[in-house]
Amino acid sequence: MILEVSDAAFSYDGERMIFEDISLTIGKNECLCILGPNGTGKSTLIKCLVGLMPLLHGSILLNGHEIGELSRADIAKQIAYVPQGHQVVFPFPVQEYVLMGRSPHISLFSSPGEEDRKIAEDAIDTVGITHLAKRPVSEISGGELQLVLIARALAQQPEVMILDEPTSHLDFGNQVRVLRLIEKLAHEGIAIIMSSHFPDHSFIIPQRVAIMKDCRFIAVGDADMVITPANLQRAYGIDVTVTHVEEVGRLICVPSACRQEK
Numbered sequence: 001m002i003l004e005v006s007d008a009a010f011s012y013d014g015e016r017m018i019f020e021d022i023s024l025t026i027g028k029n030e031c032l033c034i035l036g037p038n039g040t041g042k043s044t045l046i047k048c049l050v051g052l053m054p055l056l057h058g059s060i061l062l063n064g065h066e067i068g069e070l071s072r073a074d075i076a077k078q079i080a081y082v083p084q085g086h087q088v089v090f091p092f093p094v095q096e097y098v099l100m101g102r103s104p105h106i107s108l109f110s111s112p113g114e115e116d117r118k119i120a121e122d123a124i125d126t127v128g129i130t131h132l133a134k135r136p137v138s139e140i141s142g143g144e145l146q147l148v149l150i151a152r153a154l155a156q157q158p159e160v161m162i163l164d165e166p167t168s169h170l171d172f173g174n175q176v177r178v179l180r181l182i183e184k185l186a187h188e189g190i191a192i193i194m195s196s197h198f199p200d201h202s203f204i205i206p207q208r209v210a211i212m213k214d215c216r217f218i219a220v221g222d223a224d225m226v227i228t229p230a231n232l233q234r235a236y237g238i239d240v241t242v243t244h245v246e247e248v249g250r251l252i253c254v255p256s257a258c259r260q261e262k
Helices: 042-049 072-076 094-105 114-127 142-155 172-187 229-236
Strands: 003-011 017-026 031-035 057-062 079-082 160-163 191-196 208-213 216-222 238-245 250-258
Touching: 003 042, 017 042, 017 191, 017 216, 031 042, 031 172, 042 191, 072 079, 072 094, 079 142, 094 114, 094 142, 114 142, 142 160, 142 172, 172 191, 208 229, 216 229, 229 238
Parallel strands: 031 191, 031 208, 079 160, 160 191
Antiparallel strands: 003 017, 003 057, 208 216, 238 250
């Protein structure tokens, strides 16, 4: 396993728990999707997984090392983080913005070398945004920016990529494009952890799922075993039908009438 989380808990004030009793593992080629309603602690958990916040108790091991004992550069060489709702004000060209992903591999007083630029170019090509390379990053669409952020993360050459709601605010087409890209990166060997508000996304790309509710995981496992009407009703407080659609060859989630959560 590349990343191992055991009995993790977090609190801002030491009293009210944001999440607790969280355990998970992720290895090469694996993809884990964390689902759950707003305010259940998904984004905070992700910030802890990338070492931005310390746990109240529990452990996060990155390749066998406690993440709290690693430097930011050491973490960034192994984990790439794609935040949600990221905005860029300064008009960096896309190719230069993606090149910033090489920062963990470049010493403080050095400049990017030819190899760094080649890695950044390969990341841009892998993501499929070569046509944007010279465009100012502040002038591209939200869907294009999400692909640029993934390219920058890919330029870090990470073992793990963690994405906080990567399809948030994207139109239907760009949601699918981003999900297909995530699937491609997992197939190429990167361990993927992502959060989402859309249970159906877990059927679009094969992955394990953890449903988070009331600060803890209520179900963890393969998507077709975890995404059930009972689990979704418990998590979101609405009735959901999970059915197989022959035309697309997969399960889908269809919400029905809402009802007050008990």
